[in-house]
Amino acid sequence: MIVTEKKPLEEIIESLKHDQRVFILGCQGCPEGADTGGPQELESLKIQLEEKGKKISDTALVDFLCNKILVGMRLDRKAKAVLGSDAVLVVSCGIGVQATGAMIPRPVIPALNTLSMGGVQGLWPSAERCGECGNCMLETTGGICPVTTCEKSLLNGPCGGSSEGKCEIHSEKDCGWYLIYERLKTLERTQNLMKIQPLRNYRKMDFPMERRHTVYWALEEEEKAQPNGIKE
Numbered sequence: 001m002i003v004t005e006k007k008p009l010e011e012i013i014e015s016l017k018h019d020q021r022v023f024i025l026g027c028q029g030c031p032e033g034a035d036t037g038g039p040q041e042l043e044s045l046k047i048q049l050e051e052k053g054k055k056i057s058d059t060a061l062v063d064f065l066c067n068k069i070l071v072g073m074r075l076d077r078k079a080k081a082v083l084g085s086d087a088v089l090v091v092s093c094g095i096g097v098q099a100t101g102a103m104i105p106r107p108v109i110p111a112l113n114t115l116s117m118g119g120v121q122g123l124w125p126s127a128e129r130c131g132e133c134g135n136c137m138l139e140t141t142g143g144i145c146p147v148t149t150c151e152k153s154l155l156n157g158p159c160g161g162s163s164e165g166k167c168e169i170h171s172e173k174d175c176g177w178y179l180i181y182e183r184l185k186t187l188e189r190t191q192n193l194m195k196i197q198p199l200r201n202y203r204k205m206d207f208p209m210e211r212r213h214t215v216y217w218a219l220e221e222e223e224k225a226q227p228n229g230i231k232e
Contacts, residue, residue: 002030002093002130004037004112012045012089013052015109015139019086021055023078024111025100027065027092036112037091045089045111057081065096068126072103082106094130094138094145101143102128107187108143110136116205134204140192142183147200149176155197 016022024042031037042059050056058081062074075082082088087107090097093114101108116132131147137155138145147153151169158177161168165178184190 002034002095002132003115004031004034004093005115005134006036007111007113007136009048009052012109012111013049016049016054016087016089019054019107019109021057021085022049023057023082023085023088023106024049024059025065025075025088025090025092026059026061027063027090027096028061029064029066029092031092031112041091045091049089057085065090065092066099066126066128068099068103071096071099075100075104094132094136095126095128097136097138098128098130098143098145099126101138101183105186107139107189109139112136113204132205133200134206135201137197140195140197141180142187142189142192144176144180144183146176146180149179151176155200157193 024045026037026039026042028038031041039061042061046056046059058078060074060078062070065071082104083106085106087109088100088104089109089111090100091111092100093112094110097108097110113134113136114130114132115134129145129148131145131153133147146155150158151167151173152159154177158175159168162175162178165175167173167175181190181193184192
């Protein structure tokens with residue numbers, strides 16, 4: 001499972017400042033367990049955005065947004081609303097945002113931050129990866145994560161060693177920032193590259209104390225109390 005927390009509404013509105021019509025897409029997997037997703041959360045976001053003057057073209061829920069097959073099938077049924085929107089607000093972890101961005105020709109805006117619990121969580125084995133930074137910036141980079149796509153995790157553009165769109169470290173691999181630029185060019189949002197990202201705050205990656213009283217931690221404590229699994 002992946003743990004997420006809600007971004008402040010003001011941050012979401014700022015990310016949508018150039019977008020009037022918004023499609024809201026939610027994941028029914030991990031966010032529901034973290035109390036950051038599900039039908040009620042999508043309805044709440046819809047109301048809050050409408051109060052801020054945004055027009056909601058439609059909403060949709062997908063079982064697991066990390067599965068691009070499911071994303072493509074579900075959004076194909078909503079193609080008119082998606083293509084009629086200026087941006088898609090994605091209520092999921094960073095992987096779901098990236099998977100959605102790979103499937104649609106519209107900007108994707110993360111509504112959640114992804115937190116680190118340490119270790120490795122179960123994920124759909126696709127190309128997208130999430131660094132669980134606690135401060136998702138995918139709205140700026142066209143839905144492609146520079147932390148996991150760039151071999152050096154650079155936040156403000158490519159290194160001096162990239163050449164002809166290829167990575168300095170792995171010459172057969174596409175440069176992460178080349179991919180970001182190409183995506184932003186397609187979305188007509190290359191102006192996003194003018195925004196300077198601050199240094200990563202690694203403290204945001206730590207799982208906060210207030211979240212250690214959720215069902216995740218309750219199950220962990222139960223497992224410690226009954227280490228041999230299910231009992232009569």
